[in-house]
Amino acid sequence: xxxxxxxxxxxxxxxxxxxxxxxxxxxxxxxxxxxxxxxxxxxxxxxxxxxxxxxxxxxxxxxxxxxxxxxxxxxxxxxxxxxxxxxxxxxxxxxxxxxxxxxxxxxxxxxxxxxxxxxxxxxxxxxxxxxxxxxxxxxxxxxxxxxxxxxxxxxxxxxxxxxxxxxxxxxxxxxxxxxxxxxxxxxxxxxxxxxxxxxxxxxxxxxxxxxxxxxxxxxxxxxxxxxxxxxxxxxxxxxxxxxxxxxxxxxxxxxxxxxxxxxxxxxxxx
Numbered sequence: 001x002x003x004x005x006x007x008x009x010x011x012x013x014x015x016x017x018x019x020x021x022x023x024x025x026x027x028x029x030x031x032x033x034x035x036x037x038x039x040x041x042x043x044x045x046x047x048x049x050x051x052x053x054x055x056x057x058x059x060x061x062x063x064x065x066x067x068x069x070x071x072x073x074x075x076x077x078x079x080x081x082x083x084x085x086x087x088x089x090x091x092x093x094x095x096x097x098x099x100x101x102x103x104x105x106x107x108x109x110x111x112x113x114x115x116x117x118x119x120x121x122x123x124x125x126x127x128x129x130x131x132x133x134x135x136x137x138x139x140x141x142x143x144x145x146x147x148x149x150x151x152x153x154x155x156x157x158x159x160x161x162x163x164x165x166x167x168x169x170x171x172x173x174x175x176x177x178x179x180x181x182x183x184x185x186x187x188x189x190x191x192x193x194x195x196x197x198x199x200x201x202x203x204x205x206x207x208x209x210x211x212x213x214x215x216x217x218x219x220x221x222x223x224x225x226x227x228x229x230x231x232x233x234x235x236x237x238x239x240x241x242x243x244x245x246x247x248x249x250x251x252x253x254x255x256x257x258x259x260x261x262x263x264x265x266x267x268x269x270x
Contacts, residue, residue, distance in 0.1 A: 003129065003151075003154050003200070003201065004129070004154075006031075006032065006066045006095070006096075006154065006202075007031035007032070007066070007231075008031055008032050008066070008155060008202055008204050008230050008231040009031050009230065009231040009232075009243055009244050009246075009247035009248060010029075010030040010031050010032065010231060010232070010234050010239070010240045010243035010244050010247075011030065011031070011032040011033075011034060011068075011157075011204060011231055011232070011233045011234065012025055012028055012030035012032065012033045012034070012233075012234045012237070012240060013034060013036055013040065013070075013207070013233060013234065013235050014033055014034065014035055014036060014040075015036050015040035015041060015049075016035045016036050016037045016040070016041055016049040016050070016052060016053045016069070017040070017041045017042070017045045017048070017049040017052060018052075019052055019055075019056070022035060022052065022053065022056040022060065023056070023060060024237070026056065026060040026061060026062050026065070027061075028237055028240060029240050029241070029244065030065065030234060030240050031064075031065065031066065031231070031244075032065060032066040032068060032231070033062070033065050033066070033067065033068065034068035034069065034070045034098050034131075035053040035056065035057070035067075035068070035069045035070070036069075036070045037049055037050065037053070037069065037070060037071050037072055037078070037082055038070050038071065038072050038073075038100050046072065046078050046082075047078070047081070050081075050082065050085045050086060050089070051085075051089075053069060053086065053090070054085070054086065054089035054090045057069075057090040057093040057094060058089075058090050058093055062093070066095045066096060067093060067094055067095045067096075068094070068095060068096045068097065068098050068131060069082075069086055069094060069096075069097055069098065070097075070098040070100060070133075071083060071086070071097055071098065071099065071100065072100065073099070073100045073101035073102070073107070074099075074101075074102070074107045074110055074111075075101070080114065083097070083111065083114045083115070083118070084114070084118065087115065087118040087119075087122070087124075087128065088118065088122065091118065091119070091122055091124050091128065092124060092125075094128050095128070095129060096128065096129040096130060096131050096154060096155070097111065097115070097128055097129075097130055097131070098130075098131040098132070098133065098157070099111050099130060099131070099132050099133065100133050100135070100159075101133065101135055101136055101139075101162065102132055102133075102134075102136075102139055102146060103136055103138040103139055103142070104138065104139075104142045104145065104146070105142065105145045105146050105149035105150075108130060108132055108146055108149050108150055108153065109149055109150060111130060112130065112149075112150040112152055115127070115128050115130075115152065127152060128152070129152050129153070129154040129155075130150060130152040130153050130154065131153075131154055131155040131156075131157060132146060132153065132155070132156055132157065133157045133158075133159040133162075133206075134146070134156055134157065134158055134159060134163070134188075134192050135158075135159030135160075135161070135162035135163045135166065135206075136162065136163065136166045137163070137166045137167050138166075140163070140188055140191060140192070143156070143191060143192055143195045144195045144198070146195075147195040147196055147198065147199040147201065148199045153199070153201055154201055154202060155196070155201055155202040155203070155204055156192050156195065156196045156201065156202070156203050156204070157203075157204045157205075157206055157233070158185070158188055158189055158192050158203075158204070158205055158206045158224075158229075159206045159207075160185050160188070160206050160207070161206065161207060161209075163188060169184060183223060186223075186227075189203075189205065189223070189224055189227050189229065190227055193224075193227050193228045193229055194228075197228055202230045202231075203228060203229045203230065204229055204230060204231045204232065204233070205220065205221065205224035205229050205231070205232040205233065206232070206233050207233045207235045208220050208221075208232070208233075208235070208239065209235070211235060211236035211238050211239055212238070214238070214239075214242055217232075217239055217242050217243075218242050218245075218246060220232070221242065221243055221246040221247070222246055225246055225247055230247060231243060231247050232246070232247070
């Protein structure tokens with residue numbers, strides 16, 4: 001299985017229960033849109049949201065975007081229904097499925113096997129990729145194993161919100177004078193990125209809650225870019241442009257790289 005290259009500078013979260021927001025996501029400038037069946041959808045609306053996502057994937061114009069669906073985790077009553085209904089209803093129009101809260105490689109392999117069976121049954125002409133949220137301490141402990149467990153795996157994402165709860169991190173002390181003196185997420189970002197790069201897949205940073213704080217969002221995006229991550233979530237359309245800006249090379253950087261490559265090719269020829 002060949003992993004297709006995909007831009008992931010800005011991953012926009014869109015609640016799967018809102019037809020209006022799904023349409024806005026398709027029309028946005030984000031590289032990647034994930035239609036959410038997990039945290040953004042109330043338990044009572046999860047099953048009905050599947051049909052709304054299927055309709056959106058099959059009928060809206062998603063040109064230039066990675067079309068992703070974030071499903072509920074394997075411990076829930078909805079996970080396997082999410083996979084079956086979505087792939088049977090819109091398999092040709094799903095690029096990746098995002099798995100939440102895996103604890104080990106076994107959880108990812110479960111999704112991989114389900115997708116393999118469905119692709120054979122439906123005779124889909126291309127495989128559906130997998131993206132994984134690292135948001136539990138057990139997942140971080142097993143991140144190297146997770147990163148290499150499936151040829152479908154394309155991306156590891158740091159879900160710092162749930163991760164904070166899993167580790168018992170005191171989020172109230174962020175930025176305060178008497179709080180932790182450094183970047184409290186540095187180690188997790190570093191380890192996730194190293195595991196992803198070693199496996200030849202992408203690493204993406206998760207959400208920044210205050211969508212009105214562009215300066216704070218940019219600061220966190222720059223930190224993750226410096227460590228080798230290729231993009232960051234946008235929980236609101238206002239965060240798309242800052243992500244595209246931070247994770248895109250400048251014109252000068254591109255031109256310099258092209259000059260360096262041309263000089264190298266010329267030296268090789270000589």
